[in-house]
Amino acid sequence: MPRNVNHIAKLPAIQRLPNYLRALKEMNRRGREYVSAAHLAGLMGLVPIVVSKDLALTGVQGKPRVGYAVPSLIECIERFLGWNNTRDAFLVGAGHLGGALLGYSGFEDNGMRIVAAFDVAPEKVGSEIYGKKIFHLDRLREMAKRMKIHMGILTVPARMAQEALDQMVAAGIWGIWNFTAANLDAPENVVVQNQDLSAGLAVLSTRMKDARKSGGATKRPSSRRLRAKKPPAEK
Amino acid sequence: MPRNVNHIAKLPAIQRLPNYLRALKEMNRRGREYVSAAHLAGLMGLVPIVVSKDLALTGVQGKPRVGYAVPSLIECIERFLGWNNTRDAFLVGAGHLGGALLGYSGFEDNGMRIVAAFDVAPEKVGSEIYGKKIFHLDRLREMAKRMKIHMGILTVPARMAQEALDQMVAAGIWGIWNFTAANLDAPENVVVQNQDLSAGLAVLSTRMKDARKSGGATKRPSSRRLRAKKPPAEK
DNA sequence: TAGATTGTTAATCGATTAACAATC
DNA sequence: TAGATTGTTAATCGATTAACAATC
Numbered sequence: 216m217p218r219n220v221n222h223i224a225k226l227p228a229i230q231r232l233p234n235y236l237r238a239l240k241e242m243n244r245r246g247r248e249y250v251s252a253a254h255l256a257g258l259m260g261l262v263p264i265v266v267s268k269d270l271a272l273t274g275v276q277g278k279p280r281v282g283y284a285v286p287s288l289i290e291c292i293e294r295f296l297g298w299n300n301t302r303d304a305f306l307v308g309a310g311h312l313g314g315a316l317l318g319y320s321g322f323e324d325n326g327m328r329i330v331a332a333f334d335v336a337p338e339k340v341g342s343e344i345y346g347k348k349i350f351h352l353d354r355l356r357e358m359a360k361r362m363k364i365h366m367g368i369l370t371v372p373a374r375m376a377q378e379a380l381d382q383m384v385a386a387g388i389w390g391i392w393n394f395t396a397a398n399l400d401a402p403e404n405v406v407v408q409n410q411d412l413s414a415g416l417a418v419l420s421t422r423m424k425d426a427r428k429s430g431g432a433t434k435r436p437s438s439r440r441l442r443a444k445k446p447p448a449e450k
Numbered sequence: 451m452p453r454n455v456n457h458i459a460k461l462p463a464i465q466r467l468p469n470y471l472r473a474l475k476e477m478n479r480r481g482r483e484y485v486s487a488a489h490l491a492g493l494m495g496l497v498p499i500v501v502s503k504d505l506a507l508t509g510v511q512g513k514p515r516v517g518y519a520v521p522s523l524i525e526c527i528e529r530f531l532g533w534n535n536t537r538d539a540f541l542v543g544a545g546h547l548g549g550a551l552l553g554y555s556g557f558e559d560n561g562m563r564i565v566a567a568f569d570v571a572p573e574k575v576g577s578e579i580y581g582k583k584i585f586h587l588d589r590l591r592e593m594a595k596r597m598k599i600h601m602g603i604l605t606v607p608a609r610m611a612q613e614a615l616d617q618m619v620a621a622g623i624w625g626i627w628n629f630t631a632a633n634l635d636a637p638e639n640v641v642v643q644n645q646d647l648s649a650g651l652a653v654l655s656t657r658m659k660d661a662r663k664s665g666g667a668t669k670r671p672s673s674r675r676l677r678a679k680k681p682p683a684e685k
Numbered sequence: 686t687a688g689a690t691t692g693t694t695a696a697t698c699g700a701t702t703a704a705c706a707a708t709c
Numbered sequence: 710t711a712g713a714t715t716g717t718t719a720a721t722c723g724a725t726t727a728a729c730a731a732t733c
Contacts, residue, residue: 227700229656233648237631251714259633264702267715279708279715296652297659311580315550321631325648326655345546366658390658392651396472396556398494406661408654412645413468413560416627417531419643420561421464423601423625424532426641462724486690499726502691514691514732 228269229296233325234259235269236292240324243285251282298326305364305388306332307379308371309339309349312394316368318345327366331358352382359386366390373397380407463504464531468560469494470504471527475559478520486517533561540599540623541567542614543606544574544584547629551603553580562601566593587617594621601625608632615642 223229238258242250252266270283275291277283293299301323306313309332316322317332333352334340340351350358358364367388371379376397383391390406393399401407458464473493477485487501505518510526512518528534536558541548544567551557552567568587569575575586585593593599602623606614611632618626625641628634636642 223653223657223660224699226653229652230646230649233652234631234633234646237648238633253714262702263714265700268701271716277715280713281709282714295656297655302655302658311550311553315546318546319647321648322651325651327651366654389661390654392654396469398469398473404661406654406657408650408657410647410650411465411468413472413556414465415643415645416557416560416562417464417468418458418461419601419625419627419641420532420537421530422458422641422643423537425458426624426639459723488690497726498690500724503725506692512691515689516733517690 225272228272231259231261231265231269232273232292232296235266236289236296236298237324239285239289239292243289247285249278249282250285250288252277254282293326296326301326301328302366302390303328303330303362303364304366304368304392305330305355305359305383306347306368306370307334307352307355307383308332308369308375309334309336309344310370310372313368313370314344316370316394317347329368330362330364352379355382356386359383359388364388367392369393369395371395460507463507466494466496466500466504467508467527467531470501471524471531471533472559474520474524474527478524482520484513484517485520485523487512489517528561531561536561536563537601537625538563538565538597538599539601539603539627540565540590540594540618541582541603541605542569542587542590542618543567543604543610544569544571544579545605545607548603548605549579551605551629552582564603565597565599587614590617591621594618594623599623602627604628604630606630 235255238255239250251263252270253263255261256263256266270277270288270292273288273291273295275283275288290299304327306317306329309317313332313334317329322329329347332344332347332349333355334349335352339349342349364386365388367383367390369376369379369383369391373395374397376393376395377399380391380393380399380401384401384405389404391399391401391408393407393409394412396411396413399407470490473490474485486498487505488498490496491498491501505512505523505527508523508526508530510518510523525534539562541552541564544552548567548569552564557564564582567579567582567584568590569584570587574584577584599621600623602618602625604611604614604618604626608630609632611628611630612634615626615628615634615636619636619640624639626634626636626643628642628644629647631646631648634642
């Protein structure tokens with residue numbers, strides 16, 4: 216009986232899964248059949264036990280001695296993330312960033328397909344960006360209901376974000392990827408995932424500041440160089 | 451004596467700081483002098499103790515009974531993040547996403563100014579995007595050294611990412627904000643901050659999947675509705 | 686003063702790491 | 710078989726939450 220149910224466990228592990236998935240799909244294309252946790256760990260600068268634990272989360276079963284079957288591992292990760300059924304999504308706010316996301320083809324490998332975009336600027340409405348049509352925001356509700364869209368990407372200016380979110384929610388969208396810096400208020404049953412760029416920049420900045428102080432060594436084990444092997448005992 | 455020095459503590463707290471900072475700057479514009487941790491917490495759907503602990507990290511001193519002085523809190527957060535001195539940065543890869551980042555004006559509030567961009571496409575070189583000039587990648591090294599640029603944004607296609615990173619490192623850039631999905635290899639003294647969009651999408655997807663299962667309730671306390679107050683005892 | 690709020694110390698909870706057993 | 714690798718259980722470490730003391 217957890218005290219706080221407003222909580223999703225294993226966040227860090229979930230965030231690592233897409234990285235494994237990408238590598239696995241590439242291996243699959245090349246015809247590789249099995250892979251060990253240690254091999255995956257080597258590719259992404261992690262220690263093997265992290266990979267094992269993460270993969271176990273998806274329910275995959277490996278074979279001692281040989282590792283995990285690549286195709287079944289891909290299958291398990293995709294199912295765990297809900298990426299086995301691609302969701303259609305609407306994008307709201309076709310500005311700089313929204314346009315860039317419309318042009319990014321990788322999302323289809325991540326269980327999402329952007330099918331249309333919405334904006335209020337008259338010069339944008341009716342046009343296309345990278346082959347996606349831009350509609351007026353007034354049409355969001357009708358189209359979302361008709362096309363049964365439940366996922367949305369929010370890329371409007373921050374001051375318009377709450378209003379746009381309210382319209383998305385009214386349209387039946389209940390999963391929102393929020394690229395604005397606004398602190399949004401949403402009903403309990405709506406999932407809002409904040410993708411705030413300045414958070415990442417804050418981490419980079421402090422790491423750079425700390426590296427300066429300590430002579431340039433403060434760094435997460437992101438490099439292939441740092442490996443799991445114990446340091447050679449003192450000979 | 452920590453076992454693993456390749457580690458930066460308080461990651462989650464650092465990522466929340468820019469959000470406080472934004473709200474504080476707005477309050478400052480409006481002339482507000484003091485703010486309590488509880489008030490900030492209310493704005494961003496956190497419990498007050500989290501805010502207190504985060505702010506303490508920056509070394510700020512509050513006054514019991516009144517809260518924190520807004521200007522000094524802004525000052526402390528900026529100094530802690532190293533945002534008091536704006537860093538000049540180069541952007542490498544002026545495609546969809548790179549272009550969008552060039553057009554984003556908010557980074558100057560986050561201690562970073564993009565001063566130029568680099569690409570290899572002949573039709574881009576010599577042009578401008580949102581007022582920033584695009585140079586050929588061949589000029590990166592010379593210009594970075596001359597202008598003493600240490601920070602870079604990497605937005606090239608994934609297959610070119612390692613090559614581009616190597617050039618950036620050779621140019622003396624030692625802090626790299628990596629928007630590509632590539633697992634990059636860098637020298638120990640170079641800080642690489644990965645900003646992988648699919649990680650965020652993975653979290654959104656699993657939260658949506660879990661919400662379906664449990665009747666739409668699995669959600670982090672992102673809403674202003676959930677507040678710190680203890681539930682009213684059973685009357 | 687009384688009471689709201691900060692600051693500090695302790696307890697809980699979750700994530701990572703380590704040790705080792707199971708297995709092909 | 711022997712040994713590499715998975716899977717499981719325990720230990721450590723860090724982040725969050727709770728309790729309470731200090732203070733204006």
